[in-house]
Amino acid sequence: MAIPLIISTYCSAGCNHCPFNKAGTKIKNPEINDKEIYIITGGEPLEDLTHLRNVVKQLQSKNAYFRLATGGHIRIASIHNILSNTSNYLGINIGTDILLRNDSTDLQKIWLENWGLYGKLSNTWLTITLSYDIELPTIEKLITETKPRKVLLNEIEDGFKDYIKYFHLLKTKFPLIIFIEGYRNET
Ligand code: SF4
Structure with a gap:
């Protein structure tokens, strides 16, 4: 089982059951061990792409593998080059809370675009x-x-x-x- 690697407690989506919100912050130096398998999660990891890129670099330097968990309300294509050029990337998990526990049709539209692509x-x-x-x-x-x-x-x-x-x-x-x-x- 992959180890959760929480890189932020921030999320702008506002799903109605979720403890993560806009009061959250990024977690600057999450602990990463050599050759482990992690799942990058939050909050929403795609809310801060610079931070996500830095975490991916740290994972690469430790020869650690990772999946990425996202709520799907931010366009995944914005990080496509990071994922496709990273050999230790294992795949993406797209959550469904935007569809099940969120009333924003704008966010749901982005979610569906993401699902159509990925x-x-x-x-x-x-x-x-x-x-x-x-x-x-x-x-x-x-x-x-x-x-x-x-x-x-x-x-x-x-x-x-x-x-x-x-x-x-x-x-x-x-x-x-x-x-x-x-x-x-x-x-
Ligand atoms: S997208 Fe995920 S992290 Fe963001 S509010 Fe919804 S359930 Fe929480």
């Missing part, structure tokens, strides 16, 4: 965070419409009604998609 790549994962207030048909509709190759299934902090059951229900309903267990926060 969603079909073999190293892109769709991240879905389960919570008690989002019913299974909503999740199924999201998966049917986005058609991901891989889905990382997380669970929100205060727990979910039955993570294992829903994980297996989704695997059964979408047998061609690879489902990956993400973080769990059981009550």
Whole structure:
């Protein structure tokens, strides 16, 4: 399992469940060890591209590999050259909170553009965070419409009604998609 590398607590998107917001700040020197596998996360890593570039350089200097997790509300194409020219980049995780927990149609439009460009790549994962207030048909509709190759299934902090059951229900309903267990926060 990749180690979370939180590089910022800042995010401008304002998803309704999220502790990260515009009061957050970048984390200047996140601890990076040699040859580990990290997932760069936040807050939103794409909010400060200079900082992200510096972190990627640090990872390269340590021969560490990384995935990048984004909420998808900032154009991923803005960092395309960083990702495509970095040999230790493993892929991108695009979260779905902008669609499930955010009312901004402008941000949702950017999210859909991003998914149109990056969603079909073999190293892109769709991240879905389960919570008690989002019913299974909503999740199924999201998966049917986005058609991901891989889905990382997380669970929100205060727990979910039955993570294992829903994980297996989704695997059964979408047998061609690879489902990956993400973080769990059981009550
Ligand atoms: S995009 Fe992600 S980090 Fe930003 S507010 Fe939404 S859930 Fe939080």
